[in-house]
Amino acid sequence: MKILVLSNMYPSPAHKTFGIFVKNQVEALKEAGHEVEVIGITNPLTGKKNVISKYLRWITETKMKLIFSGRKYDVIHAHYVFPTGLLALLFKKITGKPFVVTAHGGDIDRMAKKNPKIRQWTEKILQEASHVVAVGEALYQEINEDYQISKDKLSIINMGVNRDVFKAYPKKKIRRELQIPDGVEPVVFVGNIIREKGLSELVEAFKTVKEKRPQVELYLIGASRNQAYREELNQLMGTGVHFIEPLPQKELAKWMSAAEVFVLPSHIEGFGLVAVEAMSCHTPVIGTEVGGLRYLLRDGSGVLVPAQQSARLAEAIITVLENDDLKQQLIEKGEQKASENDEKKMIAKLERIYQQIS
Structure with a gap:
């Protein structure tokens, strides 16, 4: 055709x-x-x-x-x-x-x-x-x-989701390859560095998480389309936040696999394909109750939190990081969701x- x-x-x-x-x-x-x-x-x-x-x-x-x-x-x-x-x-x-x-x-x-x-x-x-x-x-x-x-x-x-590209890598091995220091718990976001992706709330939430778990580091991977907003984020940031420029998809899969948790705190989201890509890499996903994410992450496939509420977001990140049984449940449900998509x-x-x- x-x-x-x-x-x-x-x-x-x-x-x-x-x-x-x-x-x-x-x-x-x-x-x-x-x-x-x-x-x-x-x-x-x-x-x-x-x-x-x-x-x-x-x-x-x-x-x-x-x-x-x-x-x-x-x-x-x-x-x-x-x-x-x-x-x-x-x-x-x-x-x-x-x-x-x-x-x-x-x-x-x-x-x-x-x-x-x-x-x-x-x-x-x-x-x-x-x-x-x-x-x-x-x-x-x-x-x-x-x-x-x-x-x-x-x-x-x-x-x-291209499951030949977005696949799980062994966490310890891939963290060494990505030069993530031993003992660090990586929290990863992938997407455009814009306000609508909920990054202001994520950075604020991360400060709370960092106070309770000093070993956590936040990695924001994506294009800064709005330099004024990027500067605003810089002013909000505390320690432990890293910006990474856009990466090829094979490299993104490595970062998703390396993550302890993947966070997508969008204000609006048609579907949230990047969340499924993280699921395909066997990483637990936290997302906001907006658009397609409301349906994608229901039934235990991910953790849903209200949009634009940094305190609730911080609470969810801490809960996932501290609960190995919950992590495993999210990984298993996420794998099923990735297969469906x-x-x-x-x-x-x-x-x-x-x-x-x-």
Whole structure:
């Protein structure tokens, strides 16, 4: 099958983690035997001049593809409802080709709420799509109920975890490789260094944890997209907090395996794939009761705490660190959850949708 993927986030050699989850899905589709082309924005830089420039270039490239070879594709797959879905809708109007749109969370939770016009476009794209994919259960319910998208054209399919990459390494051995000193209990976060990821609360919580367990160290791994916020975090930090620049996924798997506990304290989260990746590395996960995390971590797969409450977060981290039986339970339940969300299973679901609509 010939598939054109459109995305406003896609990695490049200079920005290897920008939209890496989209690239992972593209590579998995290729491995499954499909012919996949991508038109994506590979520049994560913000600022009015950067945003205008990169979006104009992306739109122009997409229009040229539409004019010269738009009819050769069997299906168009857009990641993020607005603005990417607009380009997929243009393909449909001109070529009649079906399109799938994947809602990742921010497009519904933030973008669609910016103003009535964007909300209107979001609704139009969802209605015109041949099929809508939501990456999490909460997102699925919101699209079904608030946008009146029927369940027969709506599916829950997250981006899936590559279990060949995200696998457990022996903790002692991998800590030595990563030069984590003996006796240290690593607490790890992976994601963009932005306020919405709950890092202010995590840093405050860590101070409390550190007072009770001096051997704990906090490792924040990700891109600092907002330098002003990074400086704010620097002011909040006490001792024992380490910033690490974005890493390749194989290296992330090592850090996740090395962690005593993985923490994802987001304010909003469409699904929380990074939490499943940590589970796949056999590390207990603590997350906030928001978006897809509410469903992902229920039933003992992780520990849930209220968002933006550093005291509750600190309490949860201490509880997990001090309870070996709880750790083992979380590891076992997490392994089951990781297996359920194996990338190969998600790709099979996506292939069935492509077949149905084409």
